[in-house]
Structures are given as C-alpha cells and as structure tokens.
Amino acid sequence: MLRNLLALRQVTQRTISTTSRRHFENKVSEKQKLFQEDNGIPVHLKGGTSDALLYRLTMALTLGGTVYAIYQLAMASFPKKQN
Amino acid sequence: MTHQTHAYHMVNPSPWPLTGALSALLLTSGLAMWFHYNTLTLLYLGLLTNMLTMYQWWRDIVREGTYQGHHTPIVQKGLRYGMILFIVSEVFFFAGFFWAFYHSSLVPTHDLGGCWPPTGIIPLNPLEVPLLNTSVLLASGVSITWAHHSLMEGKRNNMNQALLITIGLGVYFTALQASEYLETSFSISDGIYGSTFFMATGFHGLHVIIGSTFLMVCLLRQLKYHFTSKHHFGFEAAAWYWHF
Numbered sequence: 152m153l154r155n156l157l158a159l160r161q162v163t164q165r166t167i168s169t170t171s172r173r174h175f176e177n178k179v180s181e182k183q184k185l186f187q188e189d190n191g192i193p194v195h196l197k198g199g200t201s202d203a204l205l206y207r208l209t210m211a212l213t214l215g216g217t218v219y220a221i222y223q224l225a226m227a228s229f230p231k232k233q234n
Numbered sequence: 235m236t237h238q239t240h241a242y243h244m245v246n247p248s249p250w251p252l253t254g255a256l257s258a259l260l261l262t263s264g265l266a267m268w269f270h271y272n273t274l275t276l277l278y279l280g281l282l283t284n285m286l287t288m289y290q291w292w293r294d295i296v297r298e299g300t301y302q303g304h305h306t307p308i309v310q311k312g313l314r315y316g317m318i319l320f321i322v323s324e325v326f327f328f329a330g331f332f333w334a335f336y337h338s339s340l341v342p343t344h345d346l347g348g349c350w351p352p353t354g355i356i357p358l359n360p361l362e363v364p365l366l367n368t369s370v371l372l373a374s375g376v377s378i379t380w381a382h383h384s385l386m387e388g389k390r391n392n393m394n395q396a397l398l399i400t401i402g403l404g405v406y407f408t409a410l411q412a413s414e415y416l417e418t419s420f421s422i423s424d425g426i427y428g429s430t431f432f433m434a435t436g437f438h439g440l441h442v443i444i445g446s447t448f449l450m451v452c453l454l455r456q457l458k459y460h461f462t463s464k465h466h467f468g469f470e471a472a473a474w475y476w477h478f
Contacts, residue, residue, distance in 0.1 A: 177459040179300065186301035193246035194294050194302070209286040210249065213256040216279040220263040223276065 241306040243298065250291040257283035292451075296468070300460045310467050317471045321478050324441070331437065335430040346425070355427045356419045363414050367407055371442075374403035378449075378473050385456075388463045397453050400476070404446035411439050448472040 186197055196202045238244065257280055264277030299305035305313070339350045347353030358364060381396035422432040452472045455461060461469055 175457050179459050182297075182301045183303075186297050187303075193248070194297050195246070195248055195250070195290060197297070205286070205290065206249065209253050209283060209290065212279060212286070213253045213260070213283045216260045216276065216283060217256050219279070220260055220276055223263065223267060227270075 241308050243304040243306075243309045245298070248291070248294065250287050250294070253283060254287040254291070257287055260284075296455070296460070299468075300455075305465075305467070310465075313467055313471070317474060321474060324478065328434075328437070331430070331434040335434060338426045338430060346427075350427075352425055352427050355424065357427075358414060358418060363410055363417075367410050367414075370403050370407045370410070374400050374407075375477060377403065378476055382469070382473055385461060385466055385469065386463050393456060394453070397449065397456060401446055401449050401453060404442055404449065404476075407442055408439065408446070411435070411442075445472070445476045448475060 186194070188197075190197075195206060260276055260280030260283060262280075264274075264280040267273050267276045342348055342350045342352065351357045377396050377400040381393050381400060384390075384392035384396055418431075420428045420431070422428050422436075449472050452461075452469045455468060
C-alpha cells in the first residue's frame with residue numbers, strides 16, 4: 152500500500168510540473184507569426200474573434216453610456232416641479 | 235511591396251482614444267449623478283469602460299512591441315521620454331499635497347490651538363506600523379533592483395522570485411495601510427490634519443496599488459518570455475514608477 156502511495160506521489164508531481172511547464176512555454180514566435188501576417192487587419196483586431204467581441208462590447212457600452220449620460224443631463228436640466 | 239524606410243512607428247488606427255475619452259465622460263458625469271441623485275449606474279459604466287480601454291490599449295502596445303517588432307531603439311527612446319515626463323508630472327502632483335501639509339503644520343494657526351497635531355487630534359504613532367511600512371517599501375526597492383539585475387544577467391528563476399517578492403511587499407504594504415486607516419480616531423473631515431493626512435496617504439496608497447498592478451503585469455509577461463536581457467522597457471518603466 153505504501154508503494155502505491157509513493158507511486159501516486161511521483162505521478163502527481165510529474166503531472167503538475169509538466170502542466171505548469173506547458174502553460175509557461177515560450178510561445179512568442181507563434182504570436183509573432185500571427186501578428187506579422189500580411190492581412191491588413193489592424194492590431195486591435197488581429198488576435199482573432201475574441202478581439203472583435205471585446206471591441207464591440209467596449210464600443211457598445213461606451214456609446215450607450217454616452218447617450219445615457221446626455222439623457223441624464225437633459226433630465227437634470229429641466230427640474231420637475233413637486234407639489 | 236511598400237514598406238517604410240524609417241525606424242519610427244506608424245500606428246494602426248485605433249478606437250481606444252475615443253473609448254478612453256468617452257469613459258472619462260461617463261466617470262465624471264457618473265460622479266455627478268452619484269453625488270446629486272444617489273445613483274451609481276453611470277459611474278459603474280465609466281469604471282468598466284475605463285478598465286476595458288486600458289486593458290485593450292496596453293494589450294495592443296505589447297502586441298506592437300513584442301510581436302510586431304515596432305519598438306526600435308528610437309521608438310524606445312520616445313517611450314522612455316514619455317514615462318519620465320509622466321513621472322515628473324506625478325511628482326508635481328504630490329508636491330501640492332506636501333506644500334499643503336507643510337504650510338499648515340509648520341505654522342499652526344490659532345484655531346488649531348497653535349500646535350501640531352491640532353488640539354483634539356490623537357495621531358498614530360509614527361514608529362509603529364508607519365515605520366514598518368517604510369521598511370517594507372524600502373525593501374521592495376532592493377528586491378526590484380535584484381529582479382532587474384537578474385533579468386539583465388539572464389537569470390530567469392532569480393528574476394521571477396525577486397519580482398514576486400517585490401509584488402508581495404507591495405501587497406503587504408497595502409494591507410497594513412488599510413488596517414491603519416481603520417485604526418485612526420480621526421477622519422478626512424477632521425480639520426486640516428485629517429485633510430492633509432488622508433489626501434497625501436490616500437493618493438500614495440492608490441499609487442502603490444497601481445504600481446503593484448503594473449508589476450503583476452510584468453510578472454505575467456516575464457513568465458510568457460516577453461522580456462529579453464537587453465530589451466525589457468515595460469519592466470524598466472514599472473521599476474521607475476515603483477521607485478518614484
């Protein structure tokens with residue numbers, strides 16, 4: 152039973168160390184290839200679909216918020232008389 | 235095929251200056267709505283769009299430098315000037331708060347009791363947690379210098395460790411300072427003492443949080459192999475900011 156426990160310890164150690172090594176491998180050259188592709192896409196969208204989604208979300212929130220701010224300004228500019 | 239025959243960086247058109255400016259509108263109008271109408275929606279929108287803009291703008295700069303190679307020596311020189319000028323502007327920002335403190339504390343007025351601390355104020359003991367905080371930040375200056383030298387010498391593990399220690403010390407400072415804030419018997423509205431204390435330490439604390447965040451981004455980039463022993467301006471900018 153003790154031998155099984157020792158084996159388990161070795162397996163988990165090996166798995167954890169390889170997993171963290173996989174996460175922190177040097178992937179810079181792959182990124183360089185992706186972002187240097189001659190496709191005319193601007194840098195803020197060149198990463199892929201998630202770039203476009205995040206851009207659209209940001210723009211929607213910003214423009215929507217601006218309209219909302221101007222609306223609040225209009226409301227605040229004409230105070231409602233209370234009885 | 236067309237290509238540039240100079241070493242400068244002609245940036246792609248970007249939406250982030252617009253979203254950044256609009257987020258500033260939402261932040262300011264959001265503050266006004268919070269103060270006068272007790273509603274937080276606009277302010278939250280402003281904070282969110284501000285964070286989104288900062289994330290994507292700086293992400294793009296990393297892409298332009300590390301992945302596209304646009305940060306030539308002359309471009310890096312411009313980035314260095316930019317960071318230096320920004321830090322100088324921050325120095326002047328703090329100069330105001332120091333001026334206010336010394337103006338009031340060196341010549342305390344009659345209505346304060348002619349003394350400093352003013353009558354009725356029970357200050358914190360500067361030789362307790364404040365002194366510990368000083369040593370924490372000084373130590374973090376040592377560890378970040380260790381990190382820089384390790385980076386320049388190609389000692390990867392040392393660099394990772396030293397940077398982690400620096401961040402840890404920054405977080406430790408913030409936690410200690412937050413606990414001190416809960417310990418004070420005075421608040422920001424307790425006369426000129428409260429005002430000068432919380433404005434100066436408050437903005438300082440905010441800068442420690444910003445600096446720690448900048449260092450955390452550097453740690454992430456370092457783990458992803460973005461920095462070389464010769465080219466690591468992002469880290470240098472963070473180190474300058476941290477020392478300031």
